[in-house]
Amino acid sequence: MSQQRGRRFASAPKRIVAVCDLDGTLIDSDSALVDAFVALGIDREEITFGHVLADECVRLGLSVGNYVAAYDTTQALPFAGVTELLASLDRWAVCSNKHPVSGGAELERLQWFPEVALFADAFRGPKQLTPLLEMLEITADQAIFLGDTAHDRQCAMEAGVRFVLAGWNPRAEAQPGDLVMSHPLELLELLGE
Numbered sequence: 001m002s003q004q005r006g007r008r009f010a011s012a013p014k015r016i017v018a019v020c021d022l023d024g025t026l027i028d029s030d031s032a033l034v035d036a037f038v039a040l041g042i043d044r045e046e047i048t049f050g051h052v053l054a055d056e057c058v059r060l061g062l063s064v065g066n067y068v069a070a071y072d073t074t075q076a077l078p079f080a081g082v083t084e085l086l087a088s089l090d091r092w093a094v095c096s097n098k099h100p101v102s103g104g105a106e107l108e109r110l111q112w113f114p115e116v117a118l119f120a121d122a123f124r125g126p127k128q129l130t131p132l133l134e135m136l137e138i139t140a141d142q143a144i145f146l147g148d149t150a151h152d153r154q155c156a157m158e159a160g161v162r163f164v165l166a167g168w169n170p171r172a173e174a175q176p177g178d179l180v181m182s183h184p185l186e187l188l189e190l191l192g193e
């Protein structure tokens with residue numbers, strides 16, 4: 001992930017930068033996430049989404065290392081339209097609670113190169129957008145945060161960033177005030193690309 005690339009755009013016209021959650025937003029990873037827990041003996045009904053992995057492992061009595069080893073980084077595919085969306089964006093970033101080993105391997109496999117990608121190791125608790133905005137050298141009103149869970153909505157609100165719901169994930173639940181996209185390419189209009 002080249003964080004230096006931000007300098008290239010420092011004097012360019014200000015466009016809206018798409019900061020994206022990874023699991024359930026860009027990639028359809030529910031099955032991969034669940035399968036790893038099930039392989040470690042957890043009941044499917046116990047598993048929820050959007051958490052910090054370390055917290056979820058504590059809750060379920062697992063070690064993070066065992067979970068990361070059980071997670072198949074080749075399994076999850078992009079949602080339809082996401083690859084085309086990312087190819088159309090000048091600037092985009094990832095902010096995810098995912099373990100950096102798993103998330104980094106998936107970005108590499110998909111040959112996706114966000115300007116900045118922050119995973120769980122970048123934060124002490126749940127992910128935050130403010131450090132990422134600083135790395136991108138943009139203000140909160142120059143970004144949107146694209147996500148699929150209430151955790152993502154909260155993360156956006158805390159940083160004063162507009163939240164966009166990845167409505168192409170059938171599990172995503174809209175709340176009043178959400179901007180809901182039904183297809184990834186709808187985002188291009190919003191971003192002025």
Ligand SMILES: [Mg+2]
Binds near residue numbers: 025050147149
């Ligand atoms: Mg997610």
